[in-house]
Amino acid sequence: MNQALKKLPMLDKMLSFLTAKKKFGSYLFLDREFLLPIQHLHLTQAKSVGMKKCVIISPSLYWVKKKELPNINSIYKANKIASAILEDFTENKAYQIRIAKGEANEYFFLAIDKNEVQKRLQAHLGIAADNFEFTTAQEFFVNIQKPIELNESYSLASIDGTIEKVPTAYITDSSGATIQSFVKTKKDYFKSFTFKRERNPNTASTTGNTRRIGEKLLLYSFAALCIAWFTEGIVNIKRSFAVSSDTQSLRETYKLPATNMEIDNVVTKAKNIEKKQNDIRFVTKTFNNLVLAPGESIDSIKISNTEVTTAVKTTRAKELELMIKKELNVSTTQDGDKTIFKTVIK
Amino acid sequence: MNLLDNKITILAVAAIASFVFAVGSELFLDSKNNQLVKTNKNGLEYKLLKESWLNKEHSKNYVDTLTADMGKAYFSTVVTKKELNGEIYSVGLMILNSDEFDAIIKRILNSNLKINKLDIVNNDLGYLIDLEVTL
Numbered sequence: 442m443n444q445a446l447k448k449l450p451m452l453d454k455m456l457s458f459l460t461a462k463k464k465f466g467s468y469l470f471l472d473r474e475f476l477l478p479i480q481h482l483h484l485t486q487a488k489s490v491g492m493k494k495c496v497i498i499s500p501s502l503y504w505v506k507k508k509e510l511p512n513i514n515s516i517y518k519a520n521k522i523a524s525a526i527l528e529d530f531t532e533n534k535a536y537q538i539r540i541a542k543g544e545a546n547e548y549f550f551l552a553i554d555k556n557e558v559q560k561r562l563q564a565h566l567g568i569a570a571d572n573f574e575f576t577t578a579q580e581f582f583v584n585i586q587k588p589i590e591l592n593e594s595y596s597l598a599s600i601d602g603t604i605e606k607v608p609t610a611y612i613t614d615s616s617g618a619t620i621q622s623f624v625k626t627k628k629d630y631f632k633s634f635t636f637k638r639e640r641n642p643n644t645a646s647t648t649g650n651t652r653r654i655g656e657k658l659l660l661y662s663f664a665a666l667c668i669a670w671f672t673e674g675i676v677n678i679k680r681s682f683a684v685s686s687d688t689q690s691l692r693e694t695y696k697l698p699a700t701n702m703e704i705d706n707v708v709t710k711a712k713n714i715e716k717k718q719n720d721i722r723f724v725t726k727t728f729n730n731l732v733l734a735p736g737e738s739i740d741s742i743k744i745s746n747t748e749v750t751t752a753v754k755t756t757r758a759k760e761l762e763l764m765i766k767k768e769l770n771v772s773t774t775q776d777g778d779k780t781i782f783k784t785v786i787k
Numbered sequence: 788m789n790l791l792d793n794k795i796t797i798l799a800v801a802a803i804a805s806f807v808f809a810v811g812s813e814l815f816l817d818s819k820n821n822q823l824v825k826t827n828k829n830g831l832e833y834k835l836l837k838e839s840w841l842n843k844e845h846s847k848n849y850v851d852t853l854t855a856d857m858g859k860a861y862f863s864t865v866v867t868k869k870e871l872n873g874e875i876y877s878v879g880l881m882i883l884n885s886d887e888f889d890a891i892i893k894r895i896l897n898s899n900l901k902i903n904k905l906d907i908v909n910n911d912l913g914y915l916i917d918l919e920v921t922l
Contacts, residue, residue: 656792656795660798666802666805666806667798667801667802670802670805673809674808675812677815678816681812681815681816684820685822688822688823688826691827694830695830695831695833697826697829701829704829704833708832711836711837714901721905725892725905739909741908742905743904743907744902746903
């Protein structure tokens with residue numbers, strides 16, 4: 442149990458890639474009038490998150506409509522009515538629609554001026570918007586209690602939940618909080634987005650969701666395939682070991698020699714013996730079964746490893762030779778009244 | 788590339804790796820199965836051939852049983868020689884009855900004895916058999 446508990450941190454580390462974490466090394470606050478670089482959140486995180494940048498879009502670059510929707514309790518459902526609420530913007534491809542959730546059933550429908558954002562980024566950094574991920578001030582600074590100072594001239598403030606850019610001079614209850622200090626302490630998770638894959642503003646937000654659902658399906662499919670194939674692999678390996686064990690048992694049952702070469706030697710030797718012995722028996726049986734006429738007889742059969750010699754007392758040697766030659770390859774010699782038949786055993 | 792894309796990439800690579808692992812293990816299992824079949828086939832052949840032609844004990848017992856029947860089952864037959872020199876077993880038989888001769892020859896030829904030499908001489912009295920086998 443203790444060992445298992447000790448392993449928990451290691452397991453947690455292994456599974457850490459599956460858990461959501463802060464992924465941006467630094468932020469850029471993009472306003473219609475200025476670009477504000479914000480330092481990295483925590484220096485210790487820099488190693489793991491790299492130097493990815495997230496652009497926070499200022500309220501000056503999007504339109505916002507706040508709605509209280511009592512029967513709607515998720516952004517996913519709010520998405521479905523976004524086109525009705527932002528009908529002026531959804532028909533225009535230059536705007537990207539985002540929805541941010543406020544308190545209770547409050548929703549903020551945002552129409553981001555994509556062209557303006559891209560133009561500003563290009564002007565300030567000379568880099569296309571495709572290289573960044575984005576969030577809006579409404580999503581990033583949700584639920585702030587006190588105004589946050591952007592620079593000497595401007596601050597962000599929550600006015601009835603809507604994040605607005607206001608002149609710093611108008612702020613009366615300044616807490617002294619700056620955007621740098623805010624991002625360092627921000628711990629809330631927020632969803633970033635990109636411009637490059639959005640194709641149709643009419644369905645921009647739903648496309649984003651569909652894409653995410655598609656990606657998740659892909660993710661689960663890969664995970665399922667991974668598990669299935671890995672399991673199959675493990676089962677196959679396990680079966681292979683069982684088969685190996687069966688093979689070993691067979692070797693012991695048949696008392697097989699250790700190597701295949703030894704087995705082959707024994708089998709070859711036995712097969713050679715079998716062939717020679719079968720030949721000897723075939724030749725002997727052929728002579729023994731010879732049909733002889735009255736007065737004829739087999740005087741002797743001499744069998745060795747190399748030849749079979751048969752002496753037959755007969756007066757019709759040629760006839761017998763022809764009969765034997767149907768079965769065997771024989772040579773014939775005459776020895777008095779005996780005919781000697783010789784057959785070579787190979 | 789966002790976190791989800793990263794996970795997809797990692798899992799896609801893992802899926803490919805596990806697919807390769809599954810295919811590899813399948814091939815490994817096939818090779819093991821083939822090895823099992825081959826071992827079984829070779830084992831049967833090895834056992835059969837070894838028991839048939841390389842079984843010294845069986846060969847010796849066979850010759851002993853055959854000669855023990857002489858004068859009993861084959862009443863007209865006499866064992867004239869019976870010598871065991873190393874792995875060479877030599878037996879001499881004199882058979883007076885042709886039926887007994889046929890039966891004895893059949894027993895010798897239908898056995899798995901390794902015949903080195905088999906001399907059969909037919910004379911006026913009967914048949915002389917000189918058998919030499921390797922155990």
